[in-house]
Amino acid sequence: MSDTVPSLYRGRFAPSPTGRLHAGSLVAALGSWLLARHHDGTWLVRVEDLDPPREVPGVAQQQLATLAAFGLVSDEPVIWQSTRHDAYADALSRLLDDGSAFECRCSRSDLAAVGGIHRTCVASDRTRPPAVRLRVPDGTRIAFHDGLQGEVVQDVDREVGDVVLRRADGYWAYQLAVVVDDAAQGITDIVRGADLLDSTPRQILLQRAL
Ligand code: GLU
Secondary structure (H helix, E strand, O other): OOOOOOOOOEEEEOOOOOOOOOHHHHHHHHHHHHHHHHOOOEEEEEEOOOOHHHOOOOHHHHHHHHHHHOOOOOOOOOEEHHHOHHHHHHHHHHHHHOOOEEEEOOOHHHHHHHOOOEOOOOOOOOOOOOEEEEOOOOOOEEEEEEOOOEEEEEEHHHHOEOEEEEOOOOOEOHHHHHHHHHHHOOOOOOOOOHHHHHHHHHHHHHHHHO
16 A cells, blocks of 8 residues: 555646647647656546537547547546536626626627727627626736746736637637636646647636636
8 A cells, every 4th residue: 555645636638629639739638648647646638629610520539539549548537518518607607796707799890999808898789699708907917837938927908808708609718618627627737738828827817716
């Protein structure tokens, strides 16, 4: 019997089934798996199938098979985001109830003049279906430490604006789903592509709001 304390490290790889895994995705998957193993932790796979118009039928299974071919198999049952609508709806209603989130009818073209950064509603058509956004107060600066990039700082109000949580077309935004699921799965550490580096501050903000 081992007398070591069980590791609390929980990592994950969370592909969107929009195309076959490319080499960069596999590097991220392998990196997250290696770190989880290094820490004697748990490694999970989550299928982020929340955007049907962008998904390619059969690709999710193909991605899982590709991972398995490299020996990368989830330590717990794979979670499919398409089965998690109730959890996202619950989180969204909590944010709406406490005033952290609000309905917004601004279109992309309404926001073009401000570079797409939402600070206040300027909707020209008040009848279109609303999106729901997280309110980002003025002066919201988030800093975090990334293992490769070092200190990362973002002024979320000026650089991102109020964050979409549910899109006007009714689909859940990646930002909401990823935060709800990382919390539900007890994820402690995230290894992913640098293209997502600038999403981390808004996800930290949302974690705090929830
Ligand atoms: N599903 C996202 C993607 O494939 C990644 C999510 C994440 O790692 O946070 O780009």
